[in-house]
Amino acid sequence: MKSIEAEVAIVGAGFAGLAAARELTAKGVSALVLEARDRVGGRVLNEDLGGGQAIEVGGQWVGPGQDRILALADAVGVGTYPTYGAESLHVRYRNGERSTDNAGLPDDNPDVLSEFATALATLEAMAQTIEVERAWEANHADEWDSQTVQTWIDANLSTEGAKLIMGTIVQGVYAVEPRDISLLYMLTYAKAANSFANLIGTEGGAQQDRFDGGSQLVAQRVAEQLGDRIIFDAPLRGVVQTGDGIVLKADGVELHAKRAIIAIPPTLAARVDYDPILPARRDQLMQRMPMGSVIKVNAVYDEPFWRQEGLSGRAISDEGPIRTVFDNTPKSGSPGILIGFIEGKEARDLSGVTEVERREAALGSLARYFGDQAARPVRYIEKDWTTEAYSRGCYGAFMAPGTLTQYGSALREPCGRIHWAGTETATAFAGYMDGAVRSGERAAAEMLELL
Incomplete structure (x- = not known):
């Protein structure tokens, strides 16, 4: 040795x-x-697309306030560019029906949105009482750490739509089910990111920008x-x-x-x-x-065909296995790439089937949101982080x-x-x-x- x-x-x-x-x-x-x-x-891992281009199969987004990674990138000559879709329509898939709007939420019922907004404001206020360095000393630490997020959802939300939105956020941010995670931990994590709005936001939030070159x-x-x-x-x-x-x-x-x-x-x-x-x-x-459980899917097409239809490439759904989609096209604008996330229980379930079965399920989701053309990528790239020996999951613990x-x-x-x-x-x-x-x-x- x-x-x-x-x-x-x-x-x-x-x-x-x-x-x-x-x-x-x-x-x-x-x-x-x-x-x-x-x-x-x-x-953090890139996949080579050829022609000097790469896409991310691991961590990829940066946003306002993330000054240290941005400073490091600047020091080594790597720039950023905005996540596509700020001015375009997002796809919603709810109860088997597809629609588009600018909101990017899985429900558009006014009563649902009102209840969700109230709940999010309540959680935001709770999070702001926490000092991240000593979260266990927060005034309500014992109370909040004695329950799961699902317990809080069941006690504070009455509409299925609002429960769906909260569950989608938990899956999308933590790659776990609401029943798995401590309420105190969720609140502390949000405070560390400044706010829930920052956690879940694209423009003005943590998903705002990408690195040029991956x-x-x-x-x-x-x-x-x-x-x-x-x-x-x-x-x-x-x-x-x-x-x-x-x-x-x-x-x-x-x-x-x-x-x-x-x-x-x-x-x-x-x-x-x-x-x-x-x-x-x-x-x-x-x-x-x-660790959380996530499979990240990149479907590569000759061109980002959804852009021609005025779509952002973003989708949110109440049906899996892919419930969240973004446009992951490189800065050059070609090839077109849709990125989808399989998270939590669905990631664990699909990790146990064949790659052919996973691909069929993933492309089935994309086709529901963006039409039959989405089911025919020229290249399909998936990364199952639960099978990585030196990660054991993602996005984090x-x-x-x-x-x-x-x-x-x-x-x-x-x-x-x-x-x-x-x-x-x-x-x-x-x-x-x-x-x-x-x-x-x-x-x-x-x-x-x-x-």
């Missing part, structure tokens, strides 16, 4: 690990990154700067803390350092052997942060009731010489690429203060 040394060892070459390494090396600190895969980006291009450019400081195909197996240092044992390499930043999802960090064992609260936290109040204080708390990063640890834009960058920069700052 090869033995190497650095002042700081970093685990994971997603945006969190890359940001930490970039900050530390800029300050003259020697840092090495262990990456399990043969690539950088983590849950989001992984940003990670690849940072990796080029770091050069051989990234060691690939080196999944972490064990961590040994000693009186004067730390040893990270990965496949084929043993990295000796003064301190370490572990910047991988909690569920993956839980699979590592720690000596000495981690504090109980941290260990049990990692046992209680499963979530917490069931009882987790945040009992174990949340361990999320960012160092354990001896181990410091934690990753988008789940971010106090702003957790779950997003921006949150990942912020967490890496925060962990690097902790290192600089201690070294």
Whole structure:
């Protein structure tokens, strides 16, 4: 086994690990990154379309306030462009009927929309009382963390349409069912993104812009700067803390350092052997942060034919498996691409069938929204993140009731010489690429203060 040394060892070459390494090396600190895969980006991944174009099969959107990922992209020469469709009509599919409008909500009944607006305002007010850094200390933390989002929906909404809209939001943002996730965690996540409106919005929201060349291009450019400081195909197996240092044992390499930043999802960090064992609260936290479930589908066409019909390429539906669709066409305007999301229970169910069956189900959804032409793409690209060994799901980890109040204080708390990063640890834009960058920069700052 090869033995190497650095002042700081970093685990994971997603945006969190890359940001930490970039900050530390800029300050003259020697840092090495262990990456399990043969690539950088983590849950961010491009697919080559040929002709110098790429599309995203992982994380892709950025929006107002996400200053750290935008600054990083700017530093490596990657620009943004708007998500298509601001001035076009969106498709709604409800109770077996297709319609179009500018709203982009799965129901247009005035009573439903009124109840939903009231509920969203109530949730917004609740979220604004939370300090993300200490969410477990919120005035109503115990009450909110003792129930699921579904419990709150059932107690506060009476119309099926409003319940549908809330359920669609939970699936679309967290890739889980409302019955799976703690109300407190949902509120904290929304506060970290500034508001629910920001979470679910396109124009003026978190889905406003895309990176020209795909989001992984940003990670690849940072990796080029770091050069051989990234060691690939080196999944972490064990961590040994000693009186004067730390040893990270990965496949084929043993990295000796003064301190370490572990910047991988909690569920993956839980699979590592720690000596000495981690504090109980941290260990049990990692046992209680499963990942969401999502399959991302890109259907590629010669041209974005829906644009000629005045459509945005966006659709929202009460019927799966794809319930949310966006226009994912590159900045050049060709080829045309529709991107659809299969989330939560439906993702888990379809993960167990054949690719042919998944494709048939996915294209059936697109055909309902955009006509028969949508069922005949020239290329079909899917990414089942639940089967990724070094992600175990997407978009991020979530917490069931009882987790945040009992174990949340361990999320960012160092354990001896181990410091934690990753988008789940971010106090702003957790779950997003921006949150990942912020967490890496925060962990690097902790290192600089201690070294």
